[in-house]
Amino acid sequence: MTVAKQSVSARPLSKQRLRLWLRLLRAARGIESELRERLRKDFAITMPQFDVMAALARKPDGMNMTELSRMLMVSNGNVTGIIDRLAVEKLVQRQAPATDRRSFIVRLTPKGASQFAVVAKAHENWVDELLAGFDAAEADHLIEMLGGLASSGRGETQS
Amino acid sequence: MTVAKQSVSARPLSKQRLRLWLRLLRAARGIESELRERLRKDFAITMPQFDVMAALARKPDGMNMTELSRMLMVSNGNVTGIIDRLAVEKLVQRQAPATDRRSFIVRLTPKGASQFAVVAKAHENWVDELLAGFDAAEADHLIEMLGGLASSGRGETQS
DNA sequence: CTTAAAAATTTTATATATGAAGTATTTTCC
DNA sequence: GGAAAATACTTCATATATAAAATTTTTAAG
Numbered sequence: 001m002t003v004a005k006q007s008v009s010a011r012p013l014s015k016q017r018l019r020l021w022l023r024l025l026r027a028a029r030g031i032e033s034e035l036r037e038r039l040r041k042d043f044a045i046t047m048p049q050f051d052v053m054a055a056l057a058r059k060p061d062g063m064n065m066t067e068l069s070r071m072l073m074v075s076n077g078n079v080t081g082i083i084d085r086l087a088v089e090k091l092v093q094r095q096a097p098a099t100d101r102r103s104f105i106v107r108l109t110p111k112g113a114s115q116f117a118v119v120a121k122a123h124e125n126w127v128d129e130l131l132a133g134f135d136a137a138e139a140d141h142l143i144e145m146l147g148g149l150a151s152s153g154r155g156e157t158q159s
Numbered sequence: 160m161t162v163a164k165q166s167v168s169a170r171p172l173s174k175q176r177l178r179l180w181l182r183l184l185r186a187a188r189g190i191e192s193e194l195r196e197r198l199r200k201d202f203a204i205t206m207p208q209f210d211v212m213a214a215l216a217r218k219p220d221g222m223n224m225t226e227l228s229r230m231l232m233v234s235n236g237n238v239t240g241i242i243d244r245l246a247v248e249k250l251v252q253r254q255a256p257a258t259d260r261r262s263f264i265v266r267l268t269p270k271g272a273s274q275f276a277v278v279a280k281a282h283e284n285w286v287d288e289l290l291a292g293f294d295a296a297e298a299d300h301l302i303e304m305l306g307g308l309a310s311s312g313r314g315e316t317q318s
Numbered sequence: 319c320t321t322a323a324a325a326a327t328t329t330t331a332t333a334t335a336t337g338a339a340g341t342a343t344t345t346t347c348c
Numbered sequence: 349g350g351a352a353a354a355t356a357c358t359t360c361a362t363a364t365a366t367a368a369a370a371t372t373t374t375t376a377a378g
Binding site for chain 4: 205206260
């Protein structure tokens with residue numbers, strides 16, 4: 001019947017963390033939905049498609065489906081559909097590596113690369129606008145605080 | 160042709176904000192996917208369904224579909240499907256208010272309310288665990304920093 | 319009161335998303 | 349070298365999601 005260590009305002013720590021989680025989720029969803037809407041209206045592209053192109057833009061030599069799904073933290077089957085649709089638009093292409101007939105190397109087409117460059121620039125400007133409330137110091141601070149959370153399992157250290 | 164004000168390390172501010180956005184998104188998605196998996200495994204419920212029940216738990220008198228969709232920041236049609244599935248499980252019920260035959264009042268059933276209480280407790284513990292890296296001061300700090308972002312348009316000030 | 323506009327939902331088409339099952343190909347191991 | 353395990357993908361069933369169209373009911377205007 002001993003009361004666990006909880007001094008002063010210690011009791012509601014779990015409530016406070018819950019509030020933090022709700023804030024984090026709300027912030028991310030708000031920004032995400034704004035970005036998604038702009039991508040759709042201005043470039044007729046979805047955010048998952050943009051995310052895939054962004055991942056591929058970092059790897060000129062391409063990646064296979066598994067690497068893509070791990071980097072984007074989405075399921076294997078999900079990537080199949082997104083790549084399928086990007087391939088129809090000739091923005092990405094699948095290439096068979098002679099060594100392993102199970103996998104594909106996916107990469108941006110020239111059309112995909114040049115189109116991505118344009119969209120990425122607009123995207124960066126939008127983010128800059130939506131996060132205008134943060135100066136360099138605050139951004140650094142937040143980035144560091146959020147750093148520990150990201151990888152809840154295997155972590156892709158990208159840059 | 161004058162160069163805009165950008166001293167010292169000012170140039171990459173937009174890049175820094177982009178990094179912040181990627182961190183924020185990655186953190187939110189990581190936690191979200193962990194919570195979603197636990198909700199599914201332990202309680203056979205989806206996160207959108209949990210979110211709807213959480214919203215309804217705050218309003219014993221119920222809400223109509225439009226209020227729900229605004230509070231959850233999701234589309235109108237989306238809520239229809241989630242409520243449909245919760246109704247099949249007898250966790251929520253639609254009630255016709257005599258005054259306006261266009262709308263419904265949705266509320267938790269007794270079964271839904273008691274089940275939600277159990278799930279919500281587990282959910283709070285999970286969040287407490289996943290955000291264990293933040294003490295009270297850091298949580299407060301982060302909550303405040305994120306506060307300005309949330310509402311990118313109309314804002315629901317809930318609590 | 320009747321038509322037009324507004325409001326609340328649902329329906330539809332399309333795109334994600336997940337987990338699980340299925341298929342094809344490589345690797346491992348004896 | 350041949351069966352068993354591991355890999356790499358795709359397919360399937362189900363549940364979100366959104367935007368746009370359609371439906372029903374209320375409200376507003378004249």
